[in-house]
Amino acid sequence: MLTLTPFYPSREDERGGFVSDPLGELKELGMRCSVVVVRPWYQARARMSEGTPFATLVRYPAWPGNMGLASAGRMLYWRLRSLVQRLHRASPIHLLHAHAALPCGEAARRLGRELGAAVVVTVHGLDAYLTEQVRGVAGQQCAIGCRRVYQDAKRVICISEEVRRRVLAGSPSLRSTELVYNGVDTAVFAPTQHSVNRDPMVASVGSLIPIKGHDVTLRAMAELSGDFPRLRVRVVGEGVEHRRLQALARELGIADRVDFLGRRTRQEVAELLQSSAIFVLPSRFEGLGVAYLEAMASGLPTIAYRGQGIQEVIRHGENGILVAEQGAEAAPRAWAAVLRTLLKNDEMRQALGAAARHTVEEGYTLRHQAQALLRVYEECLL
Numbered sequence: 001m002l003t004l005t006p007f008y009p010s011r012e013d014e015r016g017g018f019v020s021d022p023l024g025e026l027k028e029l030g031m032r033c034s035v036v037v038v039r040p041w042y043q044a045r046a047r048m049s050e051g052t053p054f055a056t057l058v059r060y061p062a063w064p065g066n067m068g069l070a071s072a073g074r075m076l077y078w079r080l081r082s083l084v085q086r087l088h089r090a091s092p093i094h095l096l097h098a099h100a101a102l103p104c105g106e107a108a109r110r111l112g113r114e115l116g117a118a119v120v121v122t123v124h125g126l127d128a129y130l131t132e133q134v135r136g137v138a139g140q141q142c143a144i145g146c147r148r149v150y151q152d153a154k155r156v157i158c159i160s161e162e163v164r165r166r167v168l169a170g171s172p173s174l175r176s177t178e179l180v181y182n183g184v185d186t187a188v189f190a191p192t193q194h195s196v197n198r199d200p201m202v203a204s205v206g207s208l209i210p211i212k213g214h215d216v217t218l219r220a221m222a223e224l225s226g227d228f229p230r231l232r233v234r235v236v237g238e239g240v241e242h243r244r245l246q247a248l249a250r251e252l253g254i255a256d257r258v259d260f261l262g263r264r265t266r267q268e269v270a271e272l273l274q275s276s277a278i279f280v281l282p283s284r285f286e287g288l289g290v291a292y293l294e295a296m297a298s299g300l301p302t303i304a305y306r307g308q309g310i311q312e313v314i315r316h317g318e319n320g321i322l323v324a325e326q327g328a329e330a331a332p333r334a335w336a337a338v339l340r341t342l343l344k345n346d347e348m349r350q351a352l353g354a355a356a357r358h359t360v361e362e363g364y365t366l367r368h369q370a371q372a373l374l375r376v377y378e379e380c381l382l
Helices: 017-028 066-090 101-115 136-152 161-170 214-224 242-252 266-274 290-297 330-343 346-363 366-381
Strands: 002-005 034-040 056-060 095-099 118-123 155-158 177-179 202-205 233-236 258-262 278-280 302-305 321-323
Touching: 002 017, 002 066, 002 101, 017 366, 034 066, 034 101, 056 066, 066 101, 066 136, 095 101, 095 366, 101 118, 101 136, 118 136, 118 161, 118 366, 136 161, 155 161, 155 366, 161 177, 202 214, 202 266, 202 290, 214 233, 214 242, 214 330, 233 266, 242 258, 266 290, 278 290, 278 330, 290 302, 290 346, 302 330, 321 330, 330 346
Parallel strands: 002 034, 002 095, 034 056, 095 118, 118 155, 155 177, 202 233, 202 278, 233 258, 278 302, 302 321
Antiparallel strands: none
C-alpha cells in the first residue's frame, strides 16, 4: 500500500498521528506500507518526527488560498507521477490510500488508473465541512472535485457516521462508503493518579479558529469566576483567533486565569490532560475529533456539542457530557452550568472519566482502527 497524505507528524508539528499511528499496527498485521507526505511549495519544509514510520516528503506547486485547492490535485499528480512509477517498478503497489479528497484523492485517482491499483480515500473532519471553509466559486469547484474522487474510489472511508452523512449529502448515489473510527494510543494517553483539587484545571485542545468555539469556553469561565476564583483553563493550539481570544479574556476579566499554550508535543498534551480534571471543546464542525478521544483515553470527563461526530462515542451522562447547541448568548451559560455541576461533584467526574477510558479501550484503540482498515483493504483487493 502507498499512503498519500498532507497530515503527518513532523518535528515542527506533531499533529497527524491519526495517519501515522495505525501504520505500525498494520505492519504487525502483515501489511506493507509506504508513505508519501505532501506539502505545497508555499508551506515551510517539515522534518519528519522521530518514532513515526518512515515517509518521503514531496513538495508540489500549488496556488495559495482557496482558489488553488480545486486544481492542487492535478498539480500533485504530475509532481508524484515519476516517483510513484519508480516505487511501483521496485515493489508493485496494489493499493493507494489517500487522506482527503483534495489534493491527495485526486492525485491518487489519476495514479491508480495508470497503475491498475485500487484507490481508497479517507474523509476527515474538516474535509467533510470543506464547503463551510471554502465559499463561492472556489467552493463549488472543490465540491465537484470531491464528488469525482468519491465516485471513482473503490472505498470512501469516513471517520464517523456524521462525516458519512455529509459525504452522502453531496454524493447521494455513492455506494462505496465505509465507517472506520480513528483510534488512540492508549499507552501515551492514559489516566494517572492525581489528588482531587477543589478548583481543578480545565483543558482544551484545538486550533484557534472560529469553528472550535474557544470563545464559548472563555465566556463560560467568566460565568464561573465568582464560584471558582482559582479555576484555570489551559488551551493548546495555534491559529488566527489567538489575539482576539487573548483580548476577549482581558475583556472578561479572566486573562490571569487563561493559559494559551500554543503548539505542544504529543507527550506534553498527554501530560496536560493527565494533570487536568475536565476537557472541553465547543467545536461546531467536528467530524469526530481526535482530541476528544485522547481526553477520554486519559480518563477525563469530556464535554462536547451534540450534533457532532463525537456524539457517536460519548453517551450523555454515562461517559461524557453533550451540550445542545444554542445561541451566542445562551451557549456560554449552558457550558458554564455543566462545568459547575462537574466541578462540584468529584464522584461524578471520576465516574465519567473511568467510563470514558473504558469506552476507548473497548472500541477506539489503534488496534481497532488498524483491523478495520485492513478489512477494507482486503475487500478492495478481492
